[in-house]
Amino acid sequence: MQTLKLVAVSAGLSSPSSTRLLADRLTQATRYRLAEQEYAVDVEVVELRDLAVDIAHHFVTGFPSEALQGAIDKVTGADGVIAVTPVFTASYSGLFKSFFDLVDPAALTGTPVLLGATGGTARHSLVLDHALRPLFAYLRARISSTAVYAASEDWGSGGDEYTEGLPARITRAGQEFAELIAAAERRAGDGEEELVPFEKQLADLRLD
Amino acid sequence: MQFGIFTVGDVTTDPTTGRTPTEHERIKNTVAIALKAEEVGLDVFATGEHHNPPFVPSSPTTLLGHIAARTENLILSTSTTLITTNDPVKIAEDYATLQHLADGRVDLMMGRGNTGPVYPWFGQDIRQGIPLAIENYALLHKLWREDVVDWEGKFRSALQGFTSTPRPLDGVPPFVWHGSIRSPEIAEQAAYYGDGFFANHIFWPKQHTEKMVRLYRQRYAHYGHGTEEQAIVGLGGQVFMRKNSQDAVREFRPYFDNAPVYGHGPSLEDFSSQTPLTVGSPQEVIERTLSFREYVGDYQRQLFLVDHAGLPLKTVLEQLDILGEEVVPVLRKEFANLRPAGVPATAPLHPAVLASKEV
Numbered sequence: 001m002q003t004l005k006l007v008a009v010s011a012g013l014s015s016p017s018s019t020r021l022l023a024d025r026l027t028q029a030t031r032y033r034l035a036e037q038e039y040a041v042d043v044e045v046v047e048l049r050d051l052a053v054d055i056a057h058h059f060v061t062g063f064p065s066e067a068l069q070g071a072i073d074k075v076t077g078a079d080g081v082i083a084v085t086p087v088f089t090a091s092y093s094g095l096f097k098s099f100f101d102l103v104d105p106a107a108l109t110g111t112p113v114l115l116g117a118t119g120g121t122a123r124h125s126l127v128l129d130h131a132l133r134p135l136f137a138y139l140r141a142r143i144s145s146t147a148v149y150a151a152s153e154d155w156g157s158g159g160d161e162y163t164e165g166l167p168a169r170i171t172r173a174g175q176e177f178a179e180l181i182a183a184a185e186r187r188a189g190d191g192e193e194e195l196v197p198f199e200k201q202l203a204d205l206r207l208d
Numbered sequence: 209m210q211f212g213i214f215t216v217g218d219v220t221t222d223p224t225t226g227r228t229p230t231e232h233e234r235i236k237n238t239v240a241i242a243l244k245a246e247e248v249g250l251d252v253f254a255t256g257e258h259h260n261p262p263f264v265p266s267s268p269t270t271l272l273g274h275i276a277a278r279t280e281n282l283i284l285s286t287s288t289t290l291i292t293t294n295d296p297v298k299i300a301e302d303y304a305t306l307q308h309l310a311d312g313r314v315d316l317m318m319g320r321g322n323t324g325p326v327y328p329w330f331g332q333d334i335r336q337g338i339p340l341a342i343e344n345y346a347l348l349h350k351l352w353r354e355d356v357v358d359w360e361g362k363f364r365s366a367l368q369g370f371t372s373t374p375r376p377l378d379g380v381p382p383f384v385w386h387g388s389i390r391s392p393e394i395a396e397q398a399a400y401y402g403d404g405f406f407a408n409h410i411f412w413p414k415q416h417t418e419k420m421v422r423l424y425r426q427r428y429a430h431y432g433h434g435t436e437e438q439a440i441v442g443l444g445g446q447v448f449m450r451k452n453s454q455d456a457v458r459e460f461r462p463y464f465d466n467a468p469v470y471g472h473g474p475s476l477e478d479f480s481s482q483t484p485l486t487v488g489s490p491q492e493v494i495e496r497t498l499s500f501r502e503y504v505g506d507y508q509r510q511l512f513l514v515d516h517a518g519l520p521l522k523t524v525l526e527q528l529d530i531l532g533e534e535v536v537p538v539l540r541k542e543f544a545n546l547r548p549a550g551v552p553a554t555a556p557l558h559p560a561v562l563a564s565k566e567v
Contacts (some may be wrong), residue, residue, distance in 0.1 A: 060474070
């Protein structure tokens with residue numbers, strides 16, 4: 001049975017946090033669907049709050065601490081990434097963006113990603129499509145079609161006649177994401193940087 | 209082994225007094241620092257090259273030519289010479305002239321430069337950084353070795369029947385190092401030519417240095433210049449010393465906390481454990497420096513950064529006294545004892561320099 005690595009990145013700041021809660025629910029739903037398809041799933045959670053100071057130091061010094069490098073390696077080595085942020089000032093939080101600013105722009109190419117966001121009111125739900133989706137499109141990730149927004153009120157209400165409730169949205173997101181992961185070709189591992197022999201570098205410049 | 213200092217040439221406010229030296233003071237202080245390096249028995253003085261404030265060394269051969277006239281033994285070098293944005297023809301002319309004036313006491317280190325706008329200011333494109341470094345150096349290498357050069361490349365106007373003057377002193381071009389932090393292409397370039405490889409080393413964790421030096425050594429052997437152990441390696445280092453470790457930390461902390469490169473970031477303690485920065489007693493600097501050998505092998509040149517972040521001239525000169533009296537003599541002896549036969553003690557010296565030592 002093949003084991004897939006699922007990594008959830010949560011940018012929630014409080015403890016307990018509804019952002020982490022949503023990340024966990026999305027992870028659970030995905031894992032359940034993958035298990036049905038005979039995949040074992042290894043889940044890891046990256047809590048950005050614990051890395052906030054290391055992230056700031058990386059911007060200042062130009063290199064990551066061991067803990068931050070470990071988190072970046074987990075995310076870039078994952079078979080699927082669940083990325084969840086609170087909405088701050090009409091977008092993803094600065095901490096969330098800062099973390100992904102430190103990931104090599106090519107490192108998530110082709111990686112399936114499930115997006116989630118939380119906020120106080122449902123009026124911010126388009127942040128998923130106006131902020132998160134373009135960010136991961138730039139990173140050339142494979143973005144799962146259903147992204148999930150959870151407003152505070154969603155945690156205490158069901159659906160109405162027009163909209164599904166939060167559990168149904170999470171279930172659908174998990175199902176689609178599991179299919180995306182299963183379909184995605186396992187990417188090549190993190191190999192050594194390829195060395196271009198010097199004759200080739202010179203030849204590329206068409207010297208005399 | 210050669211020991212020396214390298215300067216960035218920054219004009220930085222002393223955070224303990226709020227005083228900022230003028231450009232004139234900084235340039236004159238740089239000369240005083242170089243003369244002191246010779247006086248205390250160091251081997252090398254290297255200057256950076258920058259074309260924007262708050263840095264003063266935009267004209268390295270003017271500075272080095274002046275220092276050459278006032279010293280006898282010091283090897284004059286660069287850290288680095290911008291091979292991407294300088295015209296390789298002008299580098300060939302300037303450094304060959306310097307080599308004559310300094311009676312061979314010249315080598316230089318090629319670097320790409322990391323200030324984005326410098327590229328367009330000098331008519332280049334930063335996205336072509338590596339190809340520029342490769343093509344420009346290929347031309348420089350040829351200009352110093354062939355009397356009449358016909359040449360066409362991608363970045364510079366063609367040359368037909370061109371002779372770069374003066375020819376290198378006694379027909380021997382200055383030795384060249386290639387400096388890099390994490391670009392394997394540059395380690396490969398240094399290895400291809402059998403030139404030296406200098407790892408900046410400071411400001412970053414040692415893993416980058418270890419990886420690049422290993423690659424350079426392997427490729428140096430691959431290209432048939434010698435064994436991996438014989439490849440010519442240089443390292444940067446950054447130190448601040450006082451007799452008592454606690455005094456060194458107390459005095460250096462405000463400079464660290466406000467330094468342009470890493471200030472307002474991690475603590476002095478964290479940065480010291482993550483990078484080669486050593487703030488402490490002379491003995492601590494000796495031990496830390498000897499430990500570099502454990503991950504790069506026996507190497508030929510160690511340059512220390514001692515004059516940045518607004519440190520006053522007097523303090524810098526005191527640092528050089530400590531280096532010359534207490535640190536370098538011990539390091540020379542220890543490194544020499546550890547170095548196996550067959551591994552060169554220094555980068556190649558110009559025959560004129562060797563001859564002057566034999567007299």
